[in-house]
Amino acid sequence: MQETNPYVQYVYLASAALFILSLKWMGQVRTARRGNWAGTAAMVLAVLGTLIAGGITGQGYLWIAVALVVGAAIGTPMAIVMPMTAVPQRTALSHAFGGLAAALVGVAEYLENANSGMSTFTVGALSVEMLLGFLTFTGSLLAFGKLQEIITTKAVIYPGRNLVSIGTLTIAILSAAFLTLNPASTAAFGVLICASLLFGVLLIIPIGGADMPTVIAILNSYAGLSSCAMGFVMNNKLLIVAGALDGTSGLILSIVMCKAMNRSFANVLFGGMGATPTGGGAAKSPTGKAIVGFSIEDAKSILQDTRSVIIVPGYGMAVAQAQHAVKELANVLAAQGTDVKFAIHPVAGRMPGHMNVLLSEADVPYDQLVEMEMINSSFPEADVAIVVGANDVTNPAARTDKTSPLYGMPILDVDKARTVIFIKRSMNPGFAGVDNELFGLDKTMMVFGDAKKVMTELVAAFKAGH
Amino acid sequence: MQETNPYVQYVYLASAALFILSLKWMGQVRTARRGNWAGTAAMVLAVLGTLIAGGITGQGYLWIAVALVVGAAIGTPMAIVMPMTAVPQRTALSHAFGGLAAALVGVAEYLENANSGMSTFTVGALSVEMLLGFLTFTGSLLAFGKLQEIITTKAVIYPGRNLVSIGTLTIAILSAAFLTLNPASTAAFGVLICASLLFGVLLIIPIGGADMPTVIAILNSYAGLSSCAMGFVMNNKLLIVAGALDGTSGLILSIVMCKAMNRSFANVLFGGMGATPTGGGAAKSPTGKAIVGFSIEDAKSILQDTRSVIIVPGYGMAVAQAQHAVKELANVLAAQGTDVKFAIHPVAGRMPGHMNVLLSEADVPYDQLVEMEMINSSFPEADVAIVVGANDVTNPAARTDKTSPLYGMPILDVDKARTVIFIKRSMNPGFAGVDNELFGLDKTMMVFGDAKKVMTELVAAFKAGH
């Protein structure tokens, strides 16, 4: 399927260059917005270029117009209404659409040309496109379900799951190979589709909800490679460039996330095959020592007249949507002359940069957000570290306990502060399911409750007290 | 000219990938040698691929074999015998060969097809190839001459030179344009060649010998773009990839150098057009104060029993080939318990990384070489800074004197050390032609003489004294 208008290729070249610039500019805060604009412009160029490519009938333009309007009508409100904390879910859902689109184009292309003789290579590329597209579709849908807590967020581990997953993948690959050699076999075509859809499900089921962001990055990579395959089928270089950029970016992002969490990349890549069930479930009082909860007033008295405080936000702040209340507390503390900083762990929360996004939303000035490597040396001089719904990223087991799943992950040294205030709802562990011995330290003050509630009350107490 | 054997393209693809990996690996010391091997392998693949490309006659193989052997027989000894300090010259000479090769292929291609009808685009690309190839040839030859001091290293400034240069370039471009529109015009062809050769000369003449490394990087870029143009003419993607990698790398390197020296990139790019003659010639005793030279014994007595010494090497060390003697002095000082470090300024010497290369050659351990940004905070605690043949990179005028050509260049803060020993032959200024007020400070000790001689004598004095 060649474009008949030769100038289209130059439009595509410009579009590809803009996609590249888009990623380049996204590399720095200063130019990031320009990067997003370049990406948008590139996509618009790609669409316009295709519309003038030639060969489109009047009837065709009608179909296209309707479809574009429907898509925009659905996509726009979804993007505008969505709360910021739902970014991971939204991304997953969006990937499902992307994967489906690529797969459907593959199906359409196959149906059109199955009997008119395609080269072996073309059918092979088509098979790859459909396999990746369909598994991205179901995989992303499932990831969405887990993140939105429509289905259980727990890793579903059933006996023989590795066998079932590998079996399904093998069937998908074999049917793809068979189809490649016998393009006319509708049976192989059907099996390929079903096996791909099923494999997407099997890939995600054994993964816990909290691992989803990494998985989404991988699915992004698969979606990109699927577009790449489409590019080979259609002999379209823009598809290849954008698909390859996407494919590699998903790969790199997930590798970065895995490293920061000290997890094996292979584990995530092969969808939790051989994933060791981590700790699991709620934990008891860790050291056996009785742990008492402190009151808002206790916390207030500790925070009064401190010289310096470091706030450590985590997943709990995101869940409780407590970022504005946290910012208020920072204001109150600053008003009494305290030096306040935020310690940002690279994998605090559930997606890379999660804390940055939330705190920026709450108008916390950019320069108060200090990355882990920079702030760790400041804890020994801090009077108080306030941990707001973070847990794993402060757990010293990562430094000392070789058997812990956290072992080796760099952490925030909150235990070096003079006093540590932990704000969370219970003694339950965090994402990794590991107890945190800090809870039992003498210098620790547990304040149980929802992060937003505790923060709001603390601010109120300060305001009343003055 | 298409390759008839389709598999060649896959060999070329592998070669292109290896070139990319080569540059990637060259990015880090740990993998740099692997990078060079990858580059070599890529070139071998490129040659082997071309040899099996098809269409080469038995007679042709004979010519090729002879030419390859002759080239290797000249290139190998040149590379092995050459002293390390001559790297800039060697690179310049090599570029001259590279530019000539590209240009000659262009000429041959033109002669063969001039009358058999080439597309406008092809002739345009051919013209670019010849223009860049020939100007790289003469430009690099001249740069070689200046660096080797076969011709004057001074910038040759004559009245109206801007007019002459721009005029020549205009003629070259016009004849290229004319040729593109009239491929059969041998007159335009001849004018293009002559104007290009002449422009290469005019480009380099007004540039001082010391600016040559930057110019060489630019010429590298031109040579790469010339190969790129060849790739468009021959429809050969490997040429395009390697040429583009080369073209951009030369560009970036020269920009980096210009930045580190605080010079305008445009000035160098357009070959010293509008270059302001800097200071020029030898300077007098700077502050008017009488400056006395100190003896080897004076220097020795200062250096005895010091706690910490920072050695600052510069261009003079390279000229005097004093790196081994410097290393010996460092050994002697270390033996008496002194902490010795080397301060590496990014543009000390005459090419990027010059000092690193020389000191590594003299076996100075890698971790004693400290980059400017890191060492500047150590000068206030250093007992003595020994400046060996460096000048501009220590000149405080860069910090204070807005009118100085050095103004804005980051420098090594040797003046913060308790005592500064300058080892150089005279009161003459360095590359930028600017006086250095440090020479007149009370804490400064000038030791006049050739760097190697002074160093050797100093070592001898230490050994005798103990």
Place this chain on the structure above:
Amino acid sequence: MHEPSGLIENLFVFVLASFLGLELIRGVSRLLHTPLMSLTNAIASIAIVGSLLMTGRPHESQLITVLGAVAIVCSTINAVGGFLITERILKMFKKRSE
């Protein structure tokens, strides 16, 4: 070997774009990983190019047109949503320059 037109050219493009992707993403500051994920998510909707061609051209079977149209709807949701959300996220970063 039955080789489709342009295969080798496409392979060159693929290899270069992949290396380029690796280099570009490695340079992105950690701070920006969330908007980056959302941007690449939007870029993945490039499949819209294929969808448009599928839908717009005349086909024997209406089914193909319908499949293409569904693909357009999906890609458009993806594209519009992705770029808008990236913009929303980035707006939060603007405080820096204030």
Place this chain on the structure above:
Amino acid sequence: MHEPSGLIENLFVFVLASFLGLELIRGVSRLLHTPLMSLTNAIASIAIVGSLLMTGRPHESQLITVLGAVAIVCSTINAVGGFLITERILKMFKKRSE
């Protein structure tokens, strides 16, 4: 427009390779700029591919073969010299691991 075969493909390759070059070189440590210059110098001898094709193929005029052969000699000097010198320079860095 009289367009030679493969022009647009070649432009794609050129644009991608140029961006890639920019990204790759920006990442090179300053310490390695000297061997990098010498390496890219060697890579510039890729013109040897064109020289080989020119020399090896049958031509009406012997002059073309001679020009090609001279070009091969020049490129080979460039290539051999460039890689050998890079190796020599890099050998000096090896002390680090000792």
